[in-house]
Amino acid sequence: MDPDKVLANIKVAKAYNSDHQMLLAEKVEDLMKNQNLNVKVVIVDSLTAHFRAEFIGRGTLAERQQKLNKHMHILLKLADTHNICVYVTNQVMAKPDVFFGDPTQAIGGHIVAHASTFRIYLRKGKKGSRVAKLIDSPNLADGECAFFVEESGLKEVK
Numbered sequence: 001m002d003p004d005k006v007l008a009n010i011k012v013a014k015a016y017n018s019d020h021q022m023l024l025a026e027k028v029e030d031l032m033k034n035q036n037l038n039v040k041v042v043i044v045d046s047l048t049a050h051f052r053a054e055f056i057g058r059g060t061l062a063e064r065q066q067k068l069n070k071h072m073h074i075l076l077k078l079a080d081t082h083n084i085c086v087y088v089t090n091q092v093m094a095k096p097d098v099f100f101g102d103p104t105q106a107i108g109g110h111i112v113a114h115a116s117t118f119r120i121y122l123r124k125g126k127k128g129s130r131v132a133k134l135i136d137s138p139n140l141a142d143g144e145c146a147f148f149v150e151e152s153g154l155k156e157v158k
Helices: 003-008 018-034 049-054 058-082 109-115
Strands: 041-044 085-088 092-094 104-106 119-124 130-136 143-150 153-156
Touching (some): 018 041, 018 049, 018 058, 041 058, 058 085, 058 109
Parallel strands (some): 041 085
Antiparallel strands (some): 092 104, 119 130, 130 143
């Protein structure tokens, strides 16, 4: 593939708050219809960052989760009605009360977990590698694979 052609077909929009992020997700459908864009993938980087920054403390947890749920459903509808892939990245937090296993937990709770079809946890591996662990899938068994990210692409760890 020609890198210049690939880059020319990528549209980037930066969200400045949670309302703007939700609006951008809603506008993807308008771009597909009005500007006749052939959208195949939508990527939301750091899904919960604005929600966490704006809704601080336990007192706003219910409002934050309701708004996050609405956002996830907008993205799900977009994926289902237009047959496109929607990928979201998410933050994790440390759980200091975990003594065995991985002490990290995804932000967003059950709202994000249940609205996601596939959940993949990425972490650092040994010797500069990365590990992708499939946490949840409707049709695949849990598992993991290690890989290196190189300039030429992804390389499997042997």
